[in-house]
Amino acid sequence: GKINWADVLYRDKEETVFQRQPNLLCNFYHWIDHPEERWPNHFKICHEDPIMYCVDAEFCNWTNNPFFIDKNWWIENYEKKHWEITDEPDGFDLETWMNWDPDAWNHRGWTIAEGAGMFKHADVHK
Numbered sequence: 001g002k003i004n005w006a007d008v009l010y011r012d013k014e015e016t017v018f019q020r021q022p023n024l025l026c027n028f029y030h031w032i033d034h035p036e037e038r039w040p041n042h043f044k045i046c047h048e049d050p051i052m053y054c055v056d057a058e059f060c061n062w063t064n065n066p067f068f069i070d071k072n073w074w075i076e077n078y079e080k081k082h083w084e085i086t087d088e089p090d091g092f093d094l095e096t097w098m099n100w101d102p103d104a105w106n107h108r109g110w111t112i113a114e115g116a117g118m119f120k121h122a123d124v125h126k
Contacts, residue, residue, distance in 0.1 A: 006061075007031065023099060023106050026060035026114060029053055052115035060112040062098030062105045077108075 006027035010017050014032065017025050025042055029035045036043040036053065046054035078085050082104065084092060098105040 004030065021061075022059055023057070023061040026053070026055040026112060029114065046111075046113055047115070050116050052113045052117075054111050054113050057108055057110040057112055058106050060114070062095060064095045 004027060006017075006024035007030065009021075010024065010028070011031060014028055017028075025039065029043070032038060036045055042055055042059050044054045046052050084097060085094075
């Protein structure tokens, strides 16, 4: 994946995310303690140990960073419905498409769970 743009663009000015790119909100849990208290309408604790936050896809961008997904769910909801996935046009970038085409990810109503799990976002250039 790309660098953590949520951190780069919104650290110390988190409230501006709602006017510019609300789908980056879920990434704030990396540096905001208890985001479920600051944004209770968006962050729900859906698992206690380890703590996992559930956020609607409208406020949680697609990422190309490692994550777990059910293969059959992917086939049914993406490969069978979006020709871009199976027959990529020249210059196609999945991460950009998923985050900027509203019908691709953000307005689908998915619930995204994230937390300190098996993978960690790390900038290899730091």
